[in-house]
Amino acid sequence: MKSHYRVVVIGGGVVGASVIYHLAKFGWSDVCMLERSVLTAGSSWHAAGGIHALNADPNISALQAYTIDLLQEIEAESGQDIGLHMTGGLTMAGTPDRWEWLQSQYRVYQSIGISDCRLVTPKEAGELNPIMSTEGLLGGMWADREGYLDTTGTVHAYAKAARKRGAEYFEHTKVEALEQTQDGWRVQTDKGTITCEHVVNAGGLWAKQIGRMAGVELPVSPLKHHYLISDTIAKLENLDFEVPMTVDLEGFTYLRQDQKGVLLGIYEINHEHWAMDGAPWDYGMELFQEQTDRIENELILGFERYPALQDVGIKTWVNGAFTFSPDGNPLVGPVPGKRGYWCACAVMAGFLQGGGVGKSLAEWMIHGEPEADVYGMDVARYGKFAENREFIKQTTGQFYSRRFVMTYPNEQLPAGRPLKMAPAHDAMTAAGCQWGNSWDLEVPLYFASEEFQENPSLKRSNAFPLVGSECKTVRTGVGLLDITGFSRFEVSGPNAEAWLDNILASKLPKPGRAGLAPMLSEEGKLKGDLTVFNWGDGTWWIMGSYYLRAWHMRWFNDHLTEGVSIIDLGEDWAGFSLSGPDSKDVISKITDFSINELKFMGCATMDIDLIRAKVGRLSVTGELGYEIHCRMGDHIALRRLLLKAGAECGIREFGFNALLSLRLEKGFGIWSAEFTQGYTPGMTGMDQWIDWDKEHFIGQAAAIKERDGNGPSQKLVMLEIDADYADASGYEPVWNNDSLVGFVTSGGYGHTVKKSLALALVNNELAKKDQKLKVHVVGVEKDAKVIQMSPYDPDGLVMRV
Ligand SMILES: Cc1cc2nc3c(=O)[nH]c(=O)nc-3n(C[C@H](O)[C@H](O)[C@H](O)COP(=O)(O)OP(=O)(O)OC[C@H]3O[C@@H](n4cnc5c(N)ncnc54)[C@H](O)[C@@H]3O)c2cc1C
Secondary structure (H helix, E strand, C coil): CCCEEEEEEECCCHHHHHHHHHHHHCCCCCEEEECCCCCCCCCHHHCCCEECCCCCCHHHHHHHHHHHHHHHHHHHHHCCCCCCECCCEEEEECCHHHHHHHHHHHHHHHHCCCCCEEEECHHHHHHHCCCCCCCCCCEEEEECCCEECCHHHHHHHHHHHHHHCCCEEECCCCEEEEEECCCCEEEEECCEEEEEEEEEECCHHHHHHHHHCCCCCCCCEEEEEEEEEECCCHHHHCCCCCCCEEEEHHHCEEEEEECCEEEEEECCCCCCECCCCCCCCCCCCCCCCCCCCCCHHHHHHHHHHCHHHHHCCEEEEEEEEEEECCCCCCEEEECCCCCCEEEEECCCCHHHHHHHHHHHHHHHHHHCCCCCCCHHHEHHHCCHHHHCHHHHHHHHHHHHHCCCCCCCCCCCCCCCCCCECCCCHHHHHHCCEEEEEECCEEEEEEECCCCCCCCCCCCCCCCHHHHHHHHHHHHHCCEEEECCCEEEEEEECCCHHHHHHHHECECCCCCCEEEEEEEECCCCCEEEEEEEEECCCCCEEEEEEHHHHHHHHHHHHHCCCCCCEEEECCCCEEEEEEECCCHHHHHHHCCCCCHHHCCCCEEEEEEECCEEEEEECCCCCCCCEEEEEEEHHHHHHHHHHHHHHHHHHCCEECCHHHHHHHHHHHCCCCECCCECCCCCHHHHCHHHHECCCCCCCCCHHHHHHHHHCCCCCEEEEEEEECCCCCCCCCCCEEEECCEEEEEEEEEEEECCCCEEEEEEEEEHHHCCCCCEEEEEECCEEEEEEEECCCCCCCCCCHHHC
16 A cells, blocks of 8 residues: 555445446546445345436436446456346336326436337236236337346446556455545555545445535435345246336336346335444444334235245345435535545446546546536535434435335425525415425425415316416516525625636626526536626625535635635525516605616616615516515515515515426526526527627637537427427427427426427437427427427517507
C-alpha cells in the first residue's frame, strides 16, 4: 500500500469495485480501494443477484441497461466467471390500473431506447414461466435483458479487471478516520495513513459512519430484506430452459431459478429498519433469523402464485440488510461543501445499478460532469432537512414497502410530511387548499371543499374541473398563488455583476429589470432555467426551482470567485404571485408605488401596505402578473392584504396544478421536463436567451459549436393530441409512420384553449407546424399534430399590457 493515491475508495462491495474499475478504465489508475474485511463483506455477498433493465426513472433505467451490457465485458476482461444467466424477465400486472400502467411503461421504455421488451398475455406468460399460476393476472411485460448472476464472482470480476488496469485494492484494511487537508484528505486506516485528493464513500451498510467521519449526515438507512431458496421442484427438472426472472407486482415478490429450485424474494409491507446509524463495526458476514410472521401475507401470495412451492421444502432463508435513500435511488457525486469527498452509496440494487454508478462517478471526478443526466441519484438533490432521523425512517420505510405498490401520478404520499409550511399554510388549508410537496415544503395544488377527495388516477381525475375553474379565474379575472416554493438566491459584492455575467449565458438585465437566464455546464448542457433580477442597489436575485436549492448552491459555490457573496434566501423569504387581467387593479390599491411605470419584466422594491416587498412584473401563467416577495414572517399579512384588495374583483386562490396547465398553454418549459442537464439550449429553445456577443460565459464554446454546427438533432415542439379522457405526462413515445421520432417532455390539458397538449422533443425535420404524428397516452396510440409553440396568446400580448 502506498502512502498517497489520487483516489481512495472506501468499501469493497460491488459499488466500490465498479468505481475503481471505471476510474482506471477512464485513465486514472492511481487509485486504491480499501476493504475492512474481504471483498463483498457487506450486502454484496448475500444479494439475490437479480438484474433487470427497468426502473420508473428513465435515466436510471438507461444506467441499468449500461450495467447489464457491461457485465459480459468485465467477465471477459477479468477472466473471472460471474455466473451470468440471461433468462429474460417477466413483470406481471394483477389489477386493471396496473395493467394500464404497465402498458404505458412499456411505451416509456420504447421512448428511451429499451427495445427488447414486449407485452405478453397471461397465457403467454404462463408458457414462459410454467411454474407460475396466471390466476388473476391481466398481462405482463417481457424483457430480454434480465436474469441473474453470481454476486461474489461479479465483485471479484470488477476488482480484478480494475487491477489489470493499474488500480489497487487491499482487504483487511479498515478506514478509521478522515481528515480534510489543504490538498485533499488524510485517510487513517488500521494499517497506516494514506493521503489522497479524492475520497469515495462506497461503504454500503456503513456509509452513514463513513459520512460522519467527514462531518456529513447522509440520508441513508439499512432495511432488512428476505428471500428464500426452495428445494428442487420436479417441474423444473423436466424443463430444458430456466424460468425467467419474474416480478409479481401485486404479490410483492420476485422469483428466479436457483439450480433446480427457485429463489423467492419479498418486498415486505411490514418493513423493518436496522442499524440506522450504520452497521456495527464488528458485523461480519452474518444474516438475521428469518421473520416469517412479518412476511406471512406476502408469503401466502407467493405460494399461491407459484403453487409448486407448496410441495417442496425451503433449503435456505436469507434475511439480510441493504441500504436505501428516501426516494430509493443512490446517493452519488460530490458532497456539497466537502471538496474532494464523494458518495457512491445507498445503492439499493448494486448489481444492476453499480455499473452506471461507477461510470457516472468516474466521469464526474475526471471530467467535472457525468455524461448522462444523473440528477435522480445526485447526492445534492437533498437538503439539510433530510439529515433528520425520523424523516429518513419514514421516507426510506415508505419507499421500501411501496417498492411494488403502484403510485399514481396524482397521488400524494405521506412520509416525511408535513415538514416546512409557509406561514399562511393554516389559513390556506381553511380556505380548502389541497397540498402537495416539493423538497421539504408543502405547496398548494388546488382548492376544494372540505369533503373533496381526489381519486388516484392515471387519467384525468375528479380534480380536473376544479383546476379548470382556477385556470379560468386567472385568465379572466385575478388569481393568487403562494410562491414560497420558488428558490431565491441573493448575489452581492463588488464582483457580483462580473460573476453573474460569467455563470449565466444571458445578457444581464439593467437596474430595475429582470431577465430569463439559462445557465450552462462547460459541455454546453443546461444547468438552470433561471430568472435573474437586478434590484438596482447592487444586489441581484437568481430565482429557479425550489427543489434544486442545494443542487444549484453546490454549482454556485463551486464557481464562486472573490468579491462575490451568494446567499440562499429560501428560509427567509416567501411570496405570492398575483396574476390575471385584474392584477394591476388589485396591487395598485395597496401600494403608493407608481405601478404603471413597472413594465413587463421590471422589478422594484416597494411598499405593499405595511409590507416592504420586492416585486417583479412577470408571471408563469402568461398573464399580466406580479410576483410579490416578502419576508417569511410577512407571509400571512401579505395574503390577507391581497385577498382583501382583490375581493371586489373576485380574486381566488389557485394552486400549482392550474399553474402547470396555464404555463403549458403558453409553451413555457419547466425544469425536469423540458429542461434537464441532459439537454442543450438549441434543443429546448433556451438558445434564444443566450447573449452571443458577450466576452465569456460558462459553456460558451460548446453553445457556439452547437449553433454553428449541424445543430441539435431534436427540437422542442408543441403538440395537440387527440385525447379526451387522459393526457400525456412525460416520456411517452412520439411516432411518425411507426418510426420512433421523439418523446413527450410534459403534457396536460389546456383548460383555456380546450386542448390536450404536450411539449415534445422530436426529430428536427418533423419540428414544423401541422406535421401529423402519433403519441401513446396511457398506453393507447393517439393522433397528434405540431401546433404553434404558444397556443394561448401566441404573441404574448396580454402579459405585456
Ligand atoms: C437479501 C438481499 C437481496 C438482494 N438482492 C439483490 C438483487 O437481486 N440485485 C441487486 O442488484 N441487488 C440486490 N441486493 C442489494 C445489493 O446487495 C446491494 O445493492 C449491494 O450489495 C450494495 O453494494 P455496496 O458496494 O454499495 O455495499 P456493500 O456490499 O455493503 O459494501 C460495502 C463494503 O464496505 C466495506 N466497509 C465499510 N466500512 C469500511 C471501512 N471503514 N473501511 C473499509 N471498508 C469498509 C464493508 O466491509 C463492505 O464490504 C440485495 C440485498 C439483500 C440484502
